Amino acid sequence: MHRYAVASRRARLLADVLRTRAIDLNDRSTVLLITEYLEMIAARLHCYPAPATPEPNGIPRNLAPDIDALARHQASIPVGLSVRIFEYVTAPLTGMPVELAPLNPASDYLATQERRLLDAIAVMAVRVDDESDAVAHSALAGLLSLHNRHDRLAHLAAVTPAERSVHVRTGTYRRAYHPHAACPALTGKRRTYSGQESMPERMARAEGLTLCRRCPA
Ligand SMILES: [Zn+2]
Structure with a gap:
C-alpha cells in the first residue's frame, strides 16, 4: 500500500x-x-x-x-x-x-x-x-x-506541585517531621539523636509523624 x-x-x-x-x-x-x-x-x-x-x-x-x-x-x-x-x-x-x-x-x-x-x-x-x-x-x-x-x-x-521532601530522625526517637534539615528539634538532644533521613511528606504523615512546630519559617 x-x-x-x-x-x-x-x-x-x-x-x-x-x-x-x-x-x-x-x-x-x-x-x-x-x-x-x-x-x-x-x-x-x-x-x-x-x-x-x-x-x-x-x-x-x-x-x-x-x-x-x-x-x-x-x-x-x-x-x-x-x-x-x-x-x-x-x-x-x-x-x-x-x-x-x-x-x-x-x-x-x-x-x-x-x-x-x-x-x-x-x-x-x-x-x-x-x-x-x-x-x-x-x-x-x-x-x-x-x-x-x-x-x-x-x-x-x-x-500537581512537587511533593516536598521532609527530614526525620532515624531510630526510635522520631515523632515529628521537619521541613528544615537543620532544625534544632531534629538535631538537638544528642543523647537521643542517631542520624536523620529524608522522605516525601506524605510518607512521613502515613507513618503518623506530625509537622514540627519549631522548624524555622
Ligand atoms: Zn523542626
Whole structure:
C-alpha cells in the first residue's frame, strides 16, 4: 500500500471509531461533522494515485482544504476526544510520527503513569496498519482511549506541585517531621539523636509523624 492508501484506510476506520464513540460524548454533532470530514478525506485519498514527486508536507494539494477544515473543527471538539488521534491519519502523508512531548511531572506516581501510557501507545500504534480491519479498528479505538488518558495526565502533571521532601530522625526517637534539615528539634538532644533521613511528606504523615512546630519559617 502506498502512503495515500494507508492514510485513507486510517481515516475511514477512525471515522468509524468516532461515530461509535460519539454516543458517549457531550457534543455529538461536532463529532459527527468530524467523521464526515474524515470520510471525505478517506474517499479522496483512495482515488489519488501515489505522487511522482512528493508535495510539500506530504499533503496532496487538493486535500489541504479538508485537512484545514478538520483542524478548525478540532479546536471545538468535545472534552474526552484527544486531538492527537488525527495525527495518525496525517502521519503516513507527512512522514512525521506521532510524538508526545515529555510531561516531566513532579510526582513519581504521575511519572510512572506516563511511562506506562507511552509504552501502551507504542504497542498499540504498531497495530494500526494491521491487515485485518478489525485489529486496525480496535487499535485506533485503543489509541483514542490512551491519548485521552494522556491528555488528562498532562493536565494533572501541570497542576500537581512537587511533593516536598521532609527530614526525620532515624531510630526510635522520631515523632515529628521537619521541613528544615537543620532544625534544632531534629538535631538537638544528642543523647537521643542517631542520624536523620529524608522522605516525601506524605510518607512521613502515613507513618503518623506530625509537622514540627519549631522548624524555622
Ligand atoms: Zn523542626
